[in-house]
Amino acid sequence: TGNGNGNGNGNGDGNGDDSGNGNGNGGAGREVSLGVLMPITGDLGSLGGTIRDGALLVRDQLEDAGVDYDINIVEGDTQTDPTAGVSEANSMVNAGVPAVVGPAASNVNFQVVENVFIPNGVVGMSPSSTAPGVTDLDDDGYIFRTCPSDALQGQVMGEVARDRLEAETAATLFLNDDYGQALEAEFVSAFEEDGGTVLNQVSFEPEQPSYSPQLGDALDEDPDTLMVVGFPQSGIQLFRDYYSDYDTGVDIIVPDGLRDSDLPGEVGNDMENVIGTAPLSDGPGSDFFNESYEEAYDRSPGVFNGQAYDAAAVLILANIAAGDNDGTAIRDEIRNVANPDGEVVGPEDLPEAIEMVENGEEINYQGASSSVDFDDNGDMIAVAYEIFQFLDGGIETLDTLDFEAE
C-alpha cells in the first residue's frame, strides 16, 4: 500500500484525448480474461479476502445481468509474500492472463510488477499498493493503481499529528517492509517540516510473539505521539502489548493498514487514544457499491474494497474496448474508458457501459472509490482521505480531506 516520495500525481490535464480508435471490438461472447492476485493467507489474509471479493463482485454483477462475454477470472494467492506472489503471477501469465487486479501489498506489488508484469506486457492495477515508489516505476505504462500514493498519506498524517494532536515530538513504529518504510519516511519528513521532532524510529517484523521490546524502544523518550504503521494481524498483538505495558497516555496515529473496525475488540480496549487516516472510498458510485457488496457478502465493505471493484471494472471495460486479451492493447484503452470526455458511467450501469464500449462510444467510468481518473503515471488524479478515530469499539470518521492534483 504505499507510495511515498515524489508527490508525483502532477498534471491533471486530460490525457483522455485521442480516443477514437473505434476498433471493431471483436466478437461479443468471447472470453474476457482477468487475474485477481490477492493475499488470501499470510499477514494480510484478513484484508485480502475482502478486497478480492470487491473485484469478484464485478463479474458476478455482469453475469447476473447476462452480458455477452464470458468473464473468466483467474484467482491467485500471494500469501502476502513477494516470492509466492511472483510465482503465482507467473502462473497467471503462463495461463494467458492479460491484466491483473493486484497485488495488494506494496512489497509484493513491486516484485510482481518488476519481474512478471512489465517484462511480459501484462497490465497490473493494484487497488491498495500505496507505496510512493509505484509512481516512478519504469513500467512502459503497464502499471496502474486505483488507490492514492502514501506520499500524500504521509503528509496527511504529519499534519494530523502536528495540528490536530498538537504533538511536538513523535516516535515511529513501522512494519519492516516497503509499505512501512516508505510511509514512515513520508510521515517523518512531513512532521519535521512542520517543526516537530522525531525521536525514536523503530521497525518491527510481522507475527512476532511479543512487541514489548519494540514498544519499549519507541516510547523510551516519552514522545507526544506514536505513529504505528502495520496491519491488523500484527497490530492486534502490538496494541495488546501496548495496553498491557503502558497507560493510555500517548496519542497514537495509524494509517489505512490498521483501519479495521474489529481491532478494538480484538485488542480488548477501546483504543480511544488512536486516531488514523485512510484513503476515502467515496466515489460517485459508492452508495451503489456499498449496497451491492453488503447484499452479496453479508458484510459492509472494508478498506480498498471499492478500489478493487473499480480496478476490475476498468480492466474489463478496457479489455472489451481492446477487443482482445492483450496486455498492450488493454493498457492503451484504460484512459479511454476511465478518464473524462465521454459518457459518464458508473457501477450501477456497467452492462450498459459494456455495450457502449462495444459500439465504440467514448465513456468515462466514475467509480465506487473515486472518479477513477488516471494520470500519466497510472496514479489517481483526485483522491480523498478521511481522518478517523476508534470510538466505542468502532470507527468514527472525524473529517475528510480532498486532494486534487495540482
Place this chain on the structure above:
Amino acid sequence: MATEQAAEERDADSLNTDTELLEVRNLDAGYGDLQILTAVDLDVTAGEYVTIVGPNGAGKSTVMKSVFGLTTYMGGSVVFNDEKIHGFKPDEIIHKGIGYVPQNDNVFGTLTVRENLEMGAYILDEVPEDRIELQFDRFPVLRERQNQKAGTMSGGQRQMVAMARALMLDPDLLLLDEPSAGLAPDLVQEMFDRIDRINNDGTAILMVEQNAKEALRRCDRGYVLAQGENRYMDTGRALLDNEDVRQQFLGG
C-alpha cells in the same frame, strides 16, 4: 580346591535331579529376518551351574538374549518353571524369576550404585532395603561406594554392580554373559568365586564364557555351541577332557 570339590559333588547331584527350571527345545531365533540359532536345546535344573562356550559369532549371546525375550522368536519353545515364556517381554520374564547381566554396557553410568540396585527392583512396589543390604553383604565394596556414580567405577566393580542389580529380585536363574571379559587376572578369580557363592546360595546359573577352561572347570554342565547349533553337551569336566572339544574350541 574347595570350589572344585563342591563342583564335583554337584556334578553328581545335578545329573539326576529332575526339577527342570529352564527347558529350551528346538529354539530358532535371530535378529529381524536373520536367523542365528537353529534348533538349540538347553536345560538348566534348579540350582544348577551351566556354562556355554563356543567360537566368536557362534550365537552364545543370542541364546541368552532369546531366553530373555530380546531376539526375534522363530520357532521352538522356551519353558521356565513349566511355563512357556518365549514371546514374553523382558519385564515379564523378570517377574518369572530370571535375572540377566548383559555382556557389556551393563550399568547405568549416571546413576549411583544404590540407584542402580533400586532399578533392579523396579517392579516391586517398595524399595526393598533388606535386599539391598543383602547385596552389600555379598559385595562389601559396593556398600562403601553406594553413593558413587556407577560410571566412574572400575571394570571389575561395574561387573559387581551389574550382578548385584540382577540379584535384587532373588532370581531362580541368573544369566551371565562373559562376566570375566576384560577383567584383570585377580578379578577373574574373584568373579568366579563370587559366582560359585551365589550358586551355592541356591541360584541356578547359565553363563557364557570365553575363559572356557576356568568356566568348565567350575560348572556342573557345559554346552558347546557353534554356528548357532548345539555341538556338545556334558559335564564341565568331561568337556575339558574331550579331545575334539579341546582341539576345535579350546585352542589345543
Place this chain on the structure above:
Amino acid sequence: MSDASDETHIDEAVETASTSQGGTATVEPESRDSEVERAAASTPRTVPLSVDNLRKTFGGITAVDGVSFTVESGTVTGLIGPNGAGKSTTFNLIAGALEPNSGTVTFNGEDITGRRPDEIANKGMVRTFQIARELPEMTVLENLMLAPKHQLGEDLWRSVVPGARSTVVEQEAELRERVWEMLEFFEIDHIAEQEAGTLSGGQRKLLEMARALMTDPDLLLLDEPMAGVNPTLEEKILDRIHDLRVNEGLTFLLVEHDMDVIMENCEHVIVMHQGKVLAEGEPEAIKNNDQVIDAYLGEDI
C-alpha cells in the same frame, strides 16, 4: 598344569624369533651396508618410542600419573595392569587421542606430545582400539582401502579434475592389489564385500589389525587384541604378530589381560598400577614380582 608343554613350545619360538630379530637389528646388518644402516646398527637396538613422565587427569581422577617407559624396536612389549590402571589412557595419550596434562612422548627422536592422532599416525605409529571400531556402514574392502597414508586422491582436486584423476585411478588399482593381499593374509577375503558392521567379534578384531597394517606402520599399539576372541583364533593372531616382527621389523606395544599371552610372547613387560609404572622387566621376573602379584595377578596363577 596341563598347558606346560605348550608354554615351552611357544617360548622357544619366541626365543628363536627374538634372536634372529636381534641379529638383524644389532649385530650384523647382513648384506645391507649403506652408511646410514651401519650408523644405525652401531647403536644397540634403537628406541622408537619413549614416554616420559606422562600425566593425565579426568576431573578428579588421575588416570595416568607420571608414567615413563621406552619401547625398543623390533620387540613385542607388554603393557599390563589391573582394570583402570591407565593402560588404555596411556595409549590414547601416545596416539594423540588425548592430550596429556604434562609429560612428553617421543617417537623416532621427535617430540610428538599433544600432536593430533593423524599426524602421529602419519609418522608411522598406529593404534588399534580395545573395543574394535570398525566403520560399520563401509564394506570390509572400503575399510582397508581407507587406511594407506598419503593417497593421491585424498586431494579434492585430484579426485575431480579429469586429467589428474587418472593418476588417482592408477594408485587405487595398486592399493586394491595390496588390500586383497592383506585380506587373504588375514583370511577374511570371503567377507570382503560385507559391511563391516555385520562382522562377528573376532572378525572385527582381525579387520582392526589388518587396517592398521595397511598404513605401513613402524610401530603398532595393540589394545587387548585378543579380548573376547576365542582361543583358536588367538593363536593365529599371535603368529601373525611374530611374522611381522621378524620379517618386517615391526615393533609392538601390546596391552593384554591374558597372562599366558603376555608371558609367552613379550620380551619386555611393563606393569601399570593406579596410573603409575609398578614394575618393568623380563616376563619371568614380572611373574614373580611380589608387588605385581599383589596388585594384579592374584595368588592363583
Place this chain on the structure above:
Amino acid sequence: MSDTNSDAGADGPLGGLFDGLSRRSSDLLLVFGALFAIYALFTIFVFGQGINSVVSTLRFLTFLILVYGMLALALNLHWGYTGLFNIGVAGFMAVGVYTMAMLSGDPAGSPPGLGLPVPIGIIGGMVAAALVGLVAALPALRLKADYLAIVTLGLSEIIRLTYNSEAFNQWIQGATSTITSRVGFLPDGGAGTGAGSGIQVPSPAGPVRTLFFEGGRAGNPTPLGDAVFAVTDPIGIQQNVVVEWAYVLVLAVVLLGFYWLLSRIGNSPFGRVLKSIREDELVASSLGKHVEIFKVKVFMLGCALMGLAGILWQGSFGFVSPNDFMPVVTFYIFVAVIIGGSGSNTGSIIGSILFVGLLFEGPRRALGALGNRVDFGRAPNSFGDAVAPILSGDITPFFAYAVANRSALVFVLLGTVLIIIIQTRPDGALGGRNEPAAAVDLSTRPEKQPTTATDGGENQ
C-alpha cells in the same frame, strides 16, 4: 547391502565415468521412470485445460525438481557422506543470493548494488557462502551432531535476521560505500540488503530470456525467439512458458554438473575419507586423516553449492526477501535427501522428484483439481459451521470448507505422507543403497588363486 557395481572391467582411461555401467543405466531408468510417473500424474491434474497448462505445469514441476535436486545433492555431501548434520541450508542459500544481488545489482536500484557482471556476482555468491561456511565450520565442527544441527539452524536464523535488519542494511551500505568510493570502477553508493523489503536480484534467467526477446521484454522476439515461437505459438503454448522451459534446461545441465562433481567426489579416496568421518571420526584420524581439514573443505564446498543453488532458484524470480529463507526450506531439502536415501547421489535426485511430485506439489494440485472440478457451493466461514451440518447428514458444507481451506490440508497431507514414508521406507526409496567409495571397482580381484586357508585350517 552390497548392490555394488556388478559390472567389472571399467578402470580404463575413462574409469569412473563408465564404471558400473549397468548400475548407471538402471539408475537412469529409475530417475526417468520416477520423473515420467510424476509427469503423468500432473498431466491428469490439469487435463482438459489445454496444452499450455500442461506444458507450463510440467515446467514448474521440473524447475522445482531441479533446484531441490541441486540442494539435496549438496546436502547429501554434508550429511549423507560426511555426517555433518547441517540444518542451516537456508542460511547459506541466503548468503549466496544476497551476495550475488549486492555485487551485481543495479547501482541505481533501491537498495543499490555494485553493478558487476552477473557471472562475477554468481561466483562471489558462491565464495561468500563458502566463507560463511568456513566461519561456521571452524568452531562448530567440534560439536556433536545434535548440537551442530542446532548451531547451524541458529546461524541460519541469525543470517536471515541480519538480512532483515534495517540497521544492518544501513551499516553495510555505509561500509561498502566507503570502500567503493575509493575504487574507481565501482559505483560510489555501495550496496545494501534492502532489509525487510527484500532485494532485487539480477535474475540468472535473464540471459536466457534475452536469447528469445530483445532486451528481455516480451513483444519483441529475437530471430531465435521468432524461430522457436513459430513452432510453439500455433500449438498454443505461451511464449513465456517456452522461455522458462529454456531456463529449466539450463538448470538441468547445472544439475548434471552437480551430479558429476559429487559422484566423482563420492567415488574417490576423498569421498572414502568423508565416509569414514561419518562413521567414526577417531578411527579416521587414527589412520592418519586430518579430519578437520576434510570437514572444513567439505563444509565450504557444500555451502558454495548451496549458495549457487540458491541463486539459480530464488534468484531466478528476480527478487528475494529474508522470508524466503525460513528454516522450513531446509527441512524440505532434508526430506528430499531422506526419502531418496541419504548417502546416495542418485537417491538425492530421486528423492527430489518424489518430494516435489508427491509431497510438495502433488497434494496442492490434487486438491486444487478437485476444487476446480466439483462445485461444493459457498464455503462456511468456520470449521464449526462446516461440521454442524454433518450431524444432520449434510456433508457438502464440510467439503466446501475443506476445498476452500485446502492450503492447510495440503500441509496435513504432506506431514502425513512424510510420516508414512519414514515409517515404511526408513532407508529411502532406494532402500539404503551404499555407493562404494573408490575410484575403481573394488570387487575386481587381482589375478590370484582364491585362497583356501593356507596355514591354520578354516577360521573359527
Place this chain on the structure above:
Amino acid sequence: MGVTESRRLDRHTIREQAPLILVGVFGALLLVDLLFRLAGVEIALTANRSFGGSLSAQRFGGMLWNGIVIGLIIGLAGIGLSMTYSILSFANFSHGDLLTSGAFAGWAASYVVAGFGVVSVGELLFVRAGGGAPFADEIGASIVQAPLSILVGMVVAAGVTILLALAIDRIVYKPMRGRGGISLLIASIGVALALRYIIQFMFGASNRGVVDTTDVRVDIAGLSVNLHEVTLVVAAVALMLGMHFMLQRTKLGKAMRAMADNQDLALVTGIPTERIVQATWVIGGGLAGVAGYLVVLDRGTIGFNLGWFLLLLIFAAVILGGIGSIYGAIAGGLLIGITYSVSLVWIPSDFNEAAAFALMILVLLLRPEGIFSGVSTA
C-alpha cells in the same frame, strides 16, 4: 566416543582460557555499561560512540521482568522437550505444535466456562474462529472475571495435550521404536506439519485476541502488576518445583534417568520401558500444553503457529542448558528470555532474537555440551 569428546574438551582447556577470559571481559564491560546507563552516566568515546548513557531503572526493570516471563514459558516448554530428547533420543520438532494444541484446547475450555450462556458453545469451542464478535471482553476469560475458567483451561490444556501426545506416540513413534534419532526427527517434522495445519484447518489461520485484559493490571504495594503475568509465574514455578520433586524423589524419576542413560539396559533390568515412555509423554505433553496455554494468557492472542515460532527459542534453551537436564532447560529458558529482552539495551530490536541464538552458539563454543551437561538431574 567418550574419548573423542573428552579429548576435545581437554585439548582445548588451555586454549579455551583465552576466549573464556575474552567473554568474561566483554560481559563485565556490558555490566559496567549497564550500571553507567542506569546511573545516567555517559562517557563519549568517539564522535558517535559512547560508553554508558541513560536508561531508567523502570525501563530496565520492565525489560528484565519481560525477559523472566518469556524465559519461564520457554523453560517450562523446554523441560518437556529436554525429557523427550534424552529419554526417547530424538529432537522433537513437533513440540512447538504441542504447545499450540494445548493453547487452543485450554482456551476453548476457558471460553466454554467463562462464556457459557453468552454465545453458543459452538462459537466458544473454536475460540472465535473466523474472527469477528463476540470479543474477548464480552466473554470475560480472565483471571479477574472468571478465575475458574483459567484454572479449568490450564487443566484441560494439559489433559488434551497429554492425550494427543500419547496418541501420536502410539501411531507415529511406537512403530519406529529403536530406530535412529534422525528417522524419528524427520517423523516429528511430519507430525509438526500435520498437527499445525490441522489446527489451522479447525481453528482458522487468523491471529486473534482471546484474553480479556479488563482490570488485570492492579497496584499491589505500590507496584503495578499484571495479574496474568503473576498467574503465569506462579503456575510455571509451581510446575517446575513439582517436576523437581517428582524426578528426584520418585522411582519414576530414577527410572527416567535410567532410560536416558541406557535404554537397552533399562529393558533388561525390568524397567517397563513402554510405560516410562508414556510417562515421558504425559509429563512432556502436559507441560507443553500448559506452557502453550500460558503463552496465550501472557500475550493475549492466539494463532495457529504460535508454538512453531517459539520452537527455535525452546531448542536454544534446551541445548544451552544441556540436553536432558531439567535445570538446564529452566536456566537456558531464563537466559534466552532475558537475553531476548534485555539485549535491547545495546542493540536494535531487529537483532534481539539473533542475540539469543548468538548467546547459545557462544555458550556451546565454550561448553560444547551445554551448561548443565553431566550434572545429573533428570
